[in-house]
Amino acid sequence: MAVVILNWNGRRWLEQFLPTVLAHADGATVVVADNASTDDSVALVACDFPQVRLIQNADNLGFCEGYNQALEVLRTTAAFRYYVLLNSDVEVTAGWLPPLRTLLEQQPNVAAVQPKILQYSTDTAERAQFEYAGAGGGYLDRLGYPFCRGRLFDTLETDRGQYNDARPVAWATGACLLVRAAAWHAMDGLDAAYFAHMEEIDLCWRLWNAGHEVWYQGSSTVFHVGGGTLAKSNPHKTYLNFRNGLALVYKNSPTSELPSVLAQRLLLDWVAALRLLAQGQVADCRAVLRAHWYVVRHVRHWQLRRRQFPPRLRIAERPGVYRGSLVWAYFAKGKRVFPALNRKLFKKM
Structure with a gap:
């Protein structure tokens, strides 16, 4: 080892x-x-x-x-x-x-x-x-x-x-x-x-x-320690977060679920960008837009990786997946800790 x-x-x-x-x-x-x-x-x-x-x-x-x-x-x-x-x-x-x-x-x-x-x-x-x-x-x-x-x-x-x-x-x-x-x-x-x-x-x-x-x-x-090499909140981390998060679902979501997942992710990302703008975090808002543009410009890479490692498991088939929306549960319903999430929406393991 x-x-x-x-x-x-x-x-x-x-x-x-x-x-x-x-x-x-x-x-x-x-x-x-x-x-x-x-x-x-x-x-x-x-x-x-x-x-x-x-x-x-x-x-x-x-x-x-x-x-x-x-x-x-x-x-x-x-x-x-x-x-x-x-x-x-x-x-x-x-x-x-x-x-x-x-x-x-x-x-x-x-x-x-x-x-x-x-x-x-x-x-x-x-x-x-x-x-x-x-x-x-x-x-x-x-x-x-x-x-x-x-x-x-x-x-x-x-x-x-x-x-x-x-x-x-x-x-x-x-x-x-x-x-x-x-x-x-x-x-x-x-x-x-x-x-x-x-x-x-x-x-x-x-x-x-x-x-x-x-x-x-x-x-x-x-x-x-956390944040030892990159602070928890800065525009560069915002960029990496949104860029890599979008690439993550594009690369690994099964074809049958990809259009719906992408559409909803893009919508929520734009809502997040507007929220950052309203809070005066202009650089972070721009980082979200740059992140999306990067994924679009490099879509060929993500397509090749999808073919190299084909997505096979649907959402309901993956252990550790919450079949609801964490954003909705946390911000709209006030579910602040893991035990508060609906257990029925997790795959039984």
Whole structure:
């Protein structure tokens, strides 16, 4: 097993969290893949952590291609059965790896699994809250909007053990993702066109369509700083969010459902853009429009990827999918936490 940390100018995170990763690696090889950092990250790893394998990408390739190239290097130089994609701003805990690995070893149909993701903080109350990136497992609504157990939009739940189970989910977070090496390479890794944001949702959707399963394992816990490389709210993230979200449903929705899903997504995106404009967030409004234009201009790429990885599962057939509208449930009906959603609209698992 290789625990692979993608780094870009993240010296402070490596200095803070890499010792804990090494202390709890459970025999795994720890790898830092550097995306052409301009700080002294590489020097820090080489001097202070000689036991860490260092891979240096020639350019800043983004999250997707940065991992793709690093794991291709590992494939050609070592025979790892599993990869762990681990953000540099994640604090792992004692015993975090065995439950994840055991789940994959005991269930051969499972290709990827994530642990429970809580907020990293020095404040005890905040540390008990779920974190945006993955929380208690990733879900999608019928229009492809992602959400998590423990986090609906900006509403975070406190961890009281309510999501300590192990279960199939629609997607698992790239902040801490254990994936079978064979499945990763069969899927061609992450789609580099995403650059960053929602790329793991796309990978997991393709895994489900290919006959694999994706799970959440609540007996493993890590703490994530979140926004360590990109702030939670800025026009660039707005652009990536809307661009990649639209591409996600175009690539992976079955043909019979695609026209309806696209039409509704476009309408809701435009409503969101007008809301941003009304709030004075002009740059974010423009980001939504730029995102749509990008998807239109690059539609050939998404068409080719649809043919390469054909969408097979209808909405009702996918575990971890809410067959209602999360936007309607949250904003119109006031459903602020996962247990408040209508359980009848989830596929039984």
